[in-house]
Amino acid sequence: MAEPFRIGDRVRASRVDPPHHTRLPRYARGAAGTVTALLGSHPLPDRRSRRLAADPEQVYAVAFTAGELFGEGDHTVTIDLWQSYLQPAAAEPSGAAAATGDGQ
Amino acid sequence: MGRINDVGGMQGFPAVWREQDEPPFHADWEAHVFGINSALISRGVYNLDEFRDAVERIPAQEYLAASYYERWLRAITMLLAERGIVTEEDLADG
Amino acid sequence: MSADHTGPAAPVAARVRRLEGMLEERGLLDAELLDRALGEFLARASPANGARVVARAWLDEGFRERLLADANAVLPELGLSMGGGLQEQQLKVVQNTEDSHNVIVCTLCSCYPLALLGPSPTWYKSEAYRSRVVRDPRSVLREFGFELEPGVAISVWDASAETRYMVLPRRPSGTEDLGEPELAALVTRNGLIGVAPV
Numbered sequence: 001m002a003e004p005f006r007i008g009d010r011v012r013a014s015r016v017d018p019p020h021h022t023r024l025p026r027y028a029r030g031a032a033g034t035v036t037a038l039l040g041s042h043p044l045p046d047r048r049s050r051r052l053a054a055d056p057e058q059v060y061a062v063a064f065t066a067g068e069l070f071g072e073g074d075h076t077v078t079i080d081l082w083q084s085y086l087q088p089a090a091a092e093p094s095g096a097a098a099a100t101g102d103g104q
Numbered sequence: 105m106g107r108i109n110d111v112g113g114m115q116g117f118p119a120v121w122r123e124q125d126e127p128p129f130h131a132d133w134e135a136h137v138f139g140i141n142s143a144l145i146s147r148g149v150y151n152l153d154e155f156r157d158a159v160e161r162i163p164a165q166e167y168l169a170a171s172y173y174e175r176w177l178r179a180i181t182m183l184l185a186e187r188g189i190v191t192e193e194d195l196a197d198g
Numbered sequence: 199m200s201a202d203h204t205g206p207a208a209p210v211a212a213r214v215r216r217l218e219g220m221l222e223e224r225g226l227l228d229a230e231l232l233d234r235a236l237g238e239f240l241a242r243a244s245p246a247n248g249a250r251v252v253a254r255a256w257l258d259e260g261f262r263e264r265l266l267a268d269a270n271a272v273l274p275e276l277g278l279s280m281g282g283g284l285q286e287q288q289l290k291v292v293q294n295t296e297d298s299h300n301v302i303v304c305t306l307c308s309c310y311p312l313a314l315l316g317p318s319p320t321w322y323k324s325e326a327y328r329s330r331v332v333r334d335p336r337s338v339l340r341e342f343g344f345e346l347e348p349g350v351a352i353s354v355w356d357a358s359a360e361t362r363y364m365v366l367p368r369r370p371s372g373t374e375d376l377g378e379p380e381l382a383a384l385v386t387r388n389g390l391i392g393v394a395p396v
């Protein structure tokens with residue numbers, strides 16, 4: 001897992017399409033957004049739904065622009081996401097980052 | 105993978121249909137499904153995440169055709185059957 | 199609640215009764231407790247609670263600020279809470295302003311501040327709402343008869359984790375002389391979800 005994020009950090013949602021329950025909606029996969037709030041720590045549903053041990057991890061409110069999510073629209077969508085779903089994203093995408101569309 | 109419940113942004117659904125002055129539950133059985141689920145989760149038969157997972161595992165066409173509480177009932181019976189607590193035969197008509 | 203024992207729902211009603219009976223036989227639920235808990239839930243939780251919170255916030259600036267900072271902490275001031283369910287739900291109130299409007303959804307299922315507002319409307323749980331409001335909220339609002347001015351920014355909140363969201367609508371103009379109960383009577387469930395102005 002990445003280091004804990006702070007409000008204002010740019011983050012990118014995982015691209016993974018998991019073969020199990022998750023609370024990362026498909027429409028946010030791979031999208032970059034901004035952390036706007038810290039929402040407490042809770043066990044990861046991906047693990048809880050399979051009765052796997054799950055320590056609480058930080059949940060973040062992450063604001064995405066409609067453009068980032070759908071390529072059009074002028075609204076924002078804030079999605080509440082667990083630490084495990086997120087990686088840091090470059091604030092200003094470099095050529096390389098834009099080409100792969102990915103953090104590490 | 106890309107489960108049927110994960111519909112945010114999906115195209116093809118119609119205008120939002122809404123009922124005027126709808127009651128909290130449309131029938132006793134809906135309220136009882138709600139209550140049964142609360143009771144079973146409180147007792148630890150399964151947890152809320154397992155319940156959501158079960159709803160999502162309803163076969164896609166069945167999921168879309170079912171009403172909200174029909175999905176709940178389907179998920180509850182699925183979880184109980186998987187735990188050997190009740191079987192489909194137990195619940196069959198007649 | 200209507201008990202439909204003869205219509206198309208009859209088979210499913212019988213199925214639920216059979217299930218409940220079996221679970222009671224196995225000691226996994228108590229039918230009387232279930233009925234009582236349901237009754238208590240429906241008596242306690244309703245949109246009127248949200249309306250009272252909104253009316254108080256309109257009248258009391260300090261309450262409004264505390265509500266926006268930590269909603270769970272201020273609900274007891276009105277004798278309300280997000281508890282009584284499986285666990286206390288975390289509530290976040292988001293306020294509409296002259297240039298920003300908020301709409302709530304749970305695209306993945308139907309998460310909603312049940313403990314405060316009672317069961318959500320069927321449309322909120324529908325694929326139509328859940329799929330479309332994150333992609334084109336303005337069109338969805340239009341279907342509800344709500345034409346939002348072009349300059350107003352829309353924030354959609356997808357309740358995908360443990361937090362439950364409620365909208366604090368803008369106080370309508372011309373209501374300066376109204377008291378708290380009259381103001382509360384103006385607030386609708388649709389306004390608390392964000393598909394209506396109030």
